[in-house]
Amino acid sequence: MSETPARSLRSLARRMRLDLSPLRESRDFRLLLGSNLVTQIGTLITMVAVPYQMKELTGSYLAVGLVSLAEFIPMVVCGLWGGAIADALDRRKIVIVSEVGLCLTSVLLLVNALVPAPQAWVLYVVGALAAGFGSVRGPSEQALINRVLRLDQMTAGFAIQGVIGNTAMIAGPAAGGLIVASFGPATSYGVDVATFLISLVLLVRVRTVSRLDDATPASFRSMVEGVRYALKRADLMGTYLVDIAAMAFASSNALYPFLADDLRAPKALGLLYAAGGVGSVLASLTSGWTNHVHRHGRAVIVAASGWGAAVVVAAFMPNVWLVFLFLAIAGGADMVSGLFRHTIWNQTIPDEYRGRLAGIELLSYSTGPMLGDARAGFMAQLGGTRFSLGAGGALCVGAVALMATALPKFRAYDARTDEYALAERARRAEEPATA
Structure with missing residues (x-):
């Protein structure tokens, strides 16, 4: 007997529905996802606040554009090195230490915003440091997610990450613009610090994940x-x-x-x-x-x-x-x-x-x-x-x-x-x- 149109539509809807099994079955995936969400929101708020503050300090289009340039080299170098140490050391610890480093960069931005005469050069230096810490964190975090999910859950896991990440990309800048315009850069950086603290609470609850292979020492050769x-x-x-x-x-x-x-x-x-x-x-x-x-x-x-x-x-x-x-x-x-x-x-x-x-x-x-x-x-x-x-x-x-x-x-x-x-x-x- 052939399917009715209504039954066919229900079947199509089930086939297209987002697979939530990674969230149901993996506690560590939930913790890593939650940590990533709050970190992204705070980071996006700061991403709006930094160019805003640079514009207020300098009034220069070039000065604002150079913020991204200051982040590029640390991103490349630390991304490659972060991948090497992710295969050599405890990935969970790397993520936690990187998160602490990122939190401290936001503290530095907060302090700079609160002093009577904020310095533009601090935004460049701290932006480069943050890019480095973020690039070290990324490979270890992704390698951890790879280990806490089954192989047949990888596509569904990344789809869930996509929902979370892109929702943050929509909401984060909007919230960042509202906060910095209403309360100033210092408040934006303070919110970012708070999100890192919440993220760290989640990260320390992630279990240590064993490796499938012997660790490869981190080096240029590796x-x-x-x-x-x-x-x-x-x-x-x-x-x-x-x-x-x-x-x-x-x-x-x-x-x-x-x-x-x-x-x-x-x-x-x-x-x-x-x-x-x-x-x-x-x-x-x-x-x-x-x-x-x-x-x-x-x-x-x-x-x-x-x-x-x-x-x-x-x-x-x-x-x-x-x-x-x-x-x-x-x-x-x-x-x-x-x-x-x-x-x-x-x-x-x-x-x-x-x-x-x-x-x-x-x-x-x-x-x-x-x-x-x-x-x-x-x-x-x-x-x-x-x-x-x-x-x-x-x-x-x-x-x-x-x-x-x-x-x-x-x-x-x-x-x-x-x-x-x-x-x-x-x-x-x-x-x-x-x-």
Whole structure:
């Protein structure tokens, strides 16, 4: 007997519903997720407060722009080193110590804001320190999450992280803008300090997680070994290169203030910035279907192409709501790409390399948007806002197609037959059960 339309709709809804089993089954995942949420909210509040305070202190566009530049080198160096020590030391302790360091950087910002004559140079130095601590924390935190979830829960786990992270990305800056405009930078930094203290309470309750392999001592040689391992894996290189290309060409946040003016809707600037996050949240909430996909390389290619195509369409839309719609679709496609990239990473990378590869992953998805803003500004200078937005999306689609052609192993990746995925499942199966 065939299904009724109502039963078919219910079946489709169940298939698309966000899989919450990682939250139900893993106490440590809940603690890590809660810690990450409150840390992100506080960090985003500070992210709004720092450029605001720099503008108030200097009145210089250049001075504000240099804040991000001050953070770039520490992010790169500490991201790679953080990956190396994540494979050498206790990952839980690294996350906790990094969180303490981040808390102290916010204390320094608070003190600087409270003194009679706040110093602009403090914002640069502390911003660099915070970028370093955050980049050290990231690889160990991701490696911990990899160990507290089952391999078949990786996609669902990242989807839940996506809901939390993108919700914070929408709410955090809004709250940050309200706080700093109403109460000033000192209050913003004080709130950030409070969120770090809450986060630390959650982190100390996470159990120590044993390793599957012997620890690799942290050294320059171990970092090089991690890079060599990534280079020999065409599937991993595909995930990195596609993401960098997609972001470098189609990420255009720097255009939004000009795009809002072009749309004659300057007050809708926040709407444009929020569009991608809204799309990402919706994609995460309806991500249950991703558990039934096994050709993850092909899925990344399709999703990344969809991201670029949606940006192209957004460039031609005549009003702010249609632009918002297609930027949200782009954000959803980017989230789907991220789901499958993280699934490949977490289902195939051996535990002995997980930290170092997490450091490389951090760089791959952090550098793309920075390059994208630079590309967007340069192309807008040549041909205007709409030209830069649309051309960037078209270049993204072309670059992704080129990567798919040049990396057939990435394109053909199948979690059911891939040798690295099979090996990791076998290794996990041999691991003693833990409480």
